[in-house]
Amino acid sequence: MTLQIYNMLHREKMPFEPINEGKINMYVCGPTVYDHAHLGHAKTYVSFDIIVRYLRARGYDVLYVQNLTDVGHLLDTGEDRILKKARQSASLPMQIVETYTRSYFEDMDALGVARPDISPRASGHVPEQIEMVRQLIDKGHAYEVDGNVYFDVRSWEGYGKLSNRQIEKQEAGSREEVRSDKRHPDDFALWKRAEPEHIMRWDSPWGVGFPGWHIECSAMARKYLGETFDIHGGGIDNIFPHNECEIAQSEACNDAEFARYWLLVGSLMVPDEFGNPVKMSKSLGNFYTVKDALALHPPQVIRAFIATGHYRKPITFSEKALSDARQGWERMFTAVHFTREKLRTAPESDEGNGILETIKQTRTQFYAAMDDDFNAPVALSSLYDFTREVNAMIRNVPDAGKSVLQAIEDAYTEMGTEVLGVVPDTTLFANPEREADLIRLLVEIRANAREDRNFALSDQIRDHLAERNISLLDTANQGTFWQVL
């Protein structure tokens, strides 16, 4: 089987071939750390997390770099996002950066997103950016005007190849500032002169200033991954101008291909007042922070929701969509948990081994789906099909053997936990073993009460546990199962 990836650069699905066999260098555009992450960010970074986990599960040695933008990202007012936030909260820019960087990792950690191998900050790589700008000027691809340096888009014939924009066809000037000192409206800033009130400033050959937004990714990708690397990812909303500018400046500077495969993630949408989906974004005020969502649902539910849609497509969010995803996820996690509980006392036999064939089929479907441009929705659906079989087996084969149950558990761990990250590797308790033990005691006491037909006591125990999100399931011939959700 070969891994097929849809490459946005060529707009087609193609076999994946890394530059160096077995090794993948990958860069993903990270967030601008000036506020808490919302579910739109979660969609992008969970999607790439699943991709990275799958590549690693497939045996690739992945070097994953994801930047943190902490300077140079301007609002349309020309104001730096970080500086604006700093002024609003009467703090230093780097305090803002630190606060929201920590918040971002806190959220991503909670969502089970594996940390990037390197998380370079733009402000920590100003010399590298200056060097790249200098090289671009030397090669005639950039020019300086009064302390500002611009990339000359007409000097690079490849400009527009990712987003399919042709500068001649753009309606030049329609939205351009009248006083611009650019030679061409599409020319973009590599370095900007700092006005006196702009406190994030560095010395450069062109005076005191700060780097433009796009150059950080080019400079940091080159530093850590080399001039040419395998995969570049990001959100589709940054295809133009950001990604386009990255390609132009990198390839013009290095005389080498930039990234070979471009993977761009569809946006998270949310219905507007008329029910039409619009992009979740800060400015529209229709966002839902990761922290808000995590207060209501286990992280695996959020991942499962994200995985119900293909990474390239937009997905529409609503609280109902999230809770619907939760219902299905609960059924699966229940199967996993019951398997683990039975495993504790299972006999040494291969009773119930009919399901081994199902496991084999599930694995085949799962990997085929993930090999087809990381089709997580189909991969997840194979786990749901599997779950139905597991739940049926758990009930129909009371004395299922240890090796069989272990095979089920292994399959869930391999696909559900390690690749998709939707199956918790333990219960959702803070102290899993101790709390599980206490519940087993209560279940035992309740079983005795039921035997005495003391339903008042048995229901008291059940209700008490239910109030703590612990549900009980009585069976005809194998006692009571419990689950925490």
Next chain:
RNA sequence: GGCGACGUAGCCAAGUGGAUAAGGCAUGGGUCUGCAAAACCCUGAUCGCCGGUUCGAAUCCGGCCGUCGCCUCCA
């Protein structure tokens, strides 16, 4: 105006030329249960509309209608 997408059952969402159109949620019926919110079984769509290509199309082409994204900060 330019560029790019999307429109599949009540809702979310796979599938991009071929045999019964994945999966999740919800609905209805059933099994099990002392009861029960669980679990299992059964239950639904001919794929926005029109035309074309083809032995054959949800899947390709054209037109129309509707929606969204980017072009200005956004993952």
